[in-house]
Amino acid sequence: MATSDVRDVLNLPEGGAGPRASKKQKTSGPKPNLKGLAREVHNLGGDNPIAIVPEVQQFKKRRLAVRKPAARWEMRSFRNSARPDQSLILQHWRRKETKEGGEDAPHDRAAPATGEMEDSAFAKFNVRVSVPQYSDHQYQQYLQRSDWSKGETDYLMEIVRDFDLRWPLIWDRYEWNPPATNGEANADGDESKAVVPAVRSRSMEDLKARYYEVAAKMMVAQKPVQFMSQAEFSLHELMAHFNPQQEKARKDFALNSLSRSRDEAREEESLLIEIKRILARSERLNEERRDLYNRLDYPRAETDISSFKSSTGLQTLLQNLMSADKSKKRKSIMGTDGVSPGGAAGPGGAAQEAGKRDSLAAGAVAGASIKPGHSHNNSRRRRSRSRSQSDAS
Template identity: 25%
Template sequence: MSKDIRDIINIGHATGSHVSKNDILGTQTKKKMLLPSATRQTRRPEGMSRELYSLMYNGQTPPVTETEIGSKYKTEKARLGMQRVQPWVWAPFVNPAREDGVCFYRWRKVADEGEVYPFAKFNKKIEILKYSNSEYEMYLQSTSWSREETDRLFDMCERFDLRFIVIQGRWNYGEYENAVKRTTEDLKDRYYSVCNILIKVRGGNENDIVIYDAAHETRRKEQLNKLYSRNPDKIKEEKILLQELQKIETKKHESKTQDKKSSAIAVDKKRTDRKILKAVKRSTHQNKQYTLPVKASKTDPENFEFVPIKFPDGKKTSGVFKQSQMMKIPSNANPKKAKTVEKVLQSLKIKPNPIPTEKIRQNYNDLRNEIVYLNELKEACSSSTAELLKLKNQYNKLKPDSVLDIAPELMLKLTALSFKEDKVDVGTNTENTN
């Protein structure tokens, strides 16, 4: 009998009457069937994509829906065990998130009897502040809002979880068709103002106070409406204006660069002309004994050029920039200038770090540049005076019979640049001219 059954269901002959798991599932290895030469998979032609090749030559009909090649669902075997399945029942349940207490039915496990409906935990509600009659009479009365409107607003805020767009859309429906028209900004402003007053009166946490500017929100929406309501001609005109503005800025930048280059060329040309003039004068002197050698001074009075301290500019930097950072002397500045400025500020009893407002910062930086400028002027004057005295002495030695007179206006006194009483000496070390 068992032999006939095995023959019918195509199970291999086995000794005895025992039927194994492999016999039932058919997991024994099967002999591979050789496909005809026409259906055998050939090598993919060059230039053909893999997807197209698999559709044409795999010998199988492509699936209609998406499948995962090589997924566990193709290789997973049936697992037979001795465990019993868990029973399920069609049982009633009540959703705690609903206030009407209606009863529904669903399939659940017998073991889950008595548990709360699992999806009720997703019903989150916002806690809306409540006010009493005495609090409203003492703190919450308004000329533009009545008690009825305020009560209705807080009731709708609780029903719709502060969705003010939804609240505003239902504000004038039904029995309130003749009520005062309110915008979303008006509703928000009234709600947050009442909540802030209640928090302050009840001594709550000040961090819970919400600052809402209804006028700003109204202007912002008006600007957005204007922006979105532009026609194509306006958009095109705006693009043209932006392009013209960019061209103007580019021309300004190019002109500034050109001015800097031209000024640098002019300075170099002036220095070259002076060198040539000096060489010509030296070559024209026939008697070398009358040549007056002069030591070059540190500061050339004929080609004096003031180089101010370049303080940081916050407008040329990205991100947040404090005013105090624009008052610092750069690290690459001349340390002698910085020391001179420090001494003068101490003598003038000016704090080294004043309050960094925009006006004080500008005046403070200008003052320090003027100190540096005054110091360089004094050095140039003292240098020119020393050179004049040296020339006079050398001339008197070469020609003792004649006396070289220098105009009084050329002999600048070094004390002329020294401050007295309410002024201060910049403290430049001058050379001994005696």
Template identity: 30%
Template sequence: MSSSDIFDVLNIQPKSSSPHPQTSQSNAGSSKTPKPQVTGMQRELYNLLGDNTPPIVIQPTSKFKDRLVSLTKPSPWTYAEFEATPYVKLRHWVKGSKELLEGQSPKSSFAKYDQKLTLPEFTEAEYQEFMAQPATQAEKDTGAGKPAWSYEEVQYLFDLCRRYDMRWYIVYDRYSYDESRTMEDIRAMFYTVCQKYFQAKDPGNPMLSSLSYSKEQEIQRKRYLTRLLSRSAAEIAEEEALIMESRKFEMAAKKTLQEREAMLRLLDHPQGDANVSQFLTSQGMNQLYNNLLNDKQRRRKPDPSPPENPWMKQQQQFAQQKQQLQLQHQQHHQLRDQKRIEVKTDPVTPGSPKQDSPSPGRKPSDQSAAPRMNKKQKLEMQTAMRRKQDSEYAQHLLKNFNAEERKSLGVTLHGEKLAPGVFLRSSKISTFKPSIQNKVVSVLQELGLPVRPAMPSAAVVQHHEELLRRIVTLLDLKRQQDKLEAEKAIVK
């Protein structure tokens, strides 16, 4: 053993004679740093480890919990006896000393939930007394008083009802006094006895109204239930389809009622006394339309479809009529030009046969002189043809009615397609551009007629339309006459 080993065992640092002061200072600093105190291991054994400090600190552990340190005295518990039922006694742990609980046999804490039904009790003499009363009409209908029930059998029935809390399926399953009794017979007899008992003991008891039992209705209910549960898959599907159809009918009826209410609200509008001349122009009509739209959004229920603008609709109708007239005029010119070309290219002499083949100098593209129509023109032509067919079909349907019958029945034939929904007939009266509309209004005022008829029936509106057309025609003639007179004055 060398001196270094001795110094190491005694934990003495030897004095260093090396000329490097930094090393000695570092060793001195390392010796001054306190080592961590480790429990669970002897100091000498830990020092033998040297600088190889273990990664995990070893500490003593125990498999048991620490002892509870409490200054209070624990409460005693006693394995005491209690009475579960009058015939059964059990034992359980109760907080308290044995001396305090000795001699006591308390009831269970759940005894308050063990509630029994209170059924009437009677002797045989009382039973014979109140059952001797004549049967009521309800008892005769149910048949509860027909079979003979002895006192012993009735008492047996009441004991079963008291034991099983009137659970009738269990009572019927346990009933063995008379096997011929059905569950409806048992229930009818029970309610009959109770009803007669309370009528004899307490006629004013409010329970008498709830003691009525109809045996026939119960049998019929069970028969219906059996029939319902024994349906096939096809019958169930048919019933579901009928239910869906009935719901559709209900929704349609509800929608019809809503539309009828809306129409009644529209017809039952307040009569205004203000001047309506400001709404006769296009600007006034647009302003009135915007006001009605804002009023509808503010007061009524929100409707996804905005109200119809009669002014814009009339303008659209004028544009469609103009396009139809232009299309008809164009077709007329095309047919006339085609006939002229055929006459010029294929002259037919009286003695020469008609030539079907084209001439040699003629191109194949010249055979069809009719120009090709675009998609929009084709669509307009199809629409016009469809309307013509509808008009012809309507005329065919109404050909058996004369004018008087049509007028009396209110059947009219419209020349144009009407918009869907309810509308006022007065809103379909023709309007014109502002310059002509003002002159038409002035002419009507001179004639003493209102701008819109007070009673806009079909005949009145038709005559009013004819009057407006004649007024416009006269205004146009007057304008042409004034123009000619002005030109005549310039020439002079």
């Protein structure tokens, strides 16, 4: 290794010269401080970081619009037409009305007249049920019954109006106490001179039946049936034919269905499945029976059968029956070889078959008529004759 290399490694001057000049250090200016950015992220950019936050701030432009003066409000009085007491006057805030020139319209803070006062916005939600009205003469003529008095009927109509035809509430709140007939009770509760009839309990079906009866009869009294519209006539028929016994049976059936156990529900389901199977089987049997009746039915008197008298007509009828059998997927009435059992053979073949049957029958009769002993003698004669012929030879 040369001396110059050693001096260079040890950073020594060469030949007693002055100190070696130090290396030029890089001068870095101050880094910009970006707000809204973490220091670690800012150091990752090095000397020339990328500006993430915009340097120039741009504000939203001002909207060019004409500013209107603030609206003025005032306290106004109003009534609620849904309340039976119209003497109650309430107040609420409303926007003040202005004229075309911008001046305020005069308004009296005192309570105005009834016709000019504003009605409540919630009065339209007070929907009342229309209950039939009747006079004493109409009640005596149309609505009189032995088990319902006029006072109890009036009480029923009143409670129906109060509870808007909600029958569970009507039946729960129905408490009719008939008045004394021969006198009135005093302030101390002494009813010794009064005869109070017994209180009769009414079911929900009884209340419905009485109300529908009154409503249907009053509809007929106000407008005869022949002048009613279709909707009015349907409503009248529905109320006039109300059956309380059927309604009670329907509720009992629904109650029993909801209170049954799981085993009873399974048993009922299995019975329903069996009933469906029996009905399907009966329907299939009836269909087969009708088909059989159609096959066995003779031709009608008005049907022309002249086309079936010839051999061609009979063959056509046979083909039609074959196609009907194939369409119904039944066993064909034809034989295995495609011809009918006795129709395809000619007259000669039929006569030959008849002769064979007759000869077989005659042979069977002749064989049955021969006696056993006679046949044995004939065999002995044949054997003796054969022996004599052998001796002669």
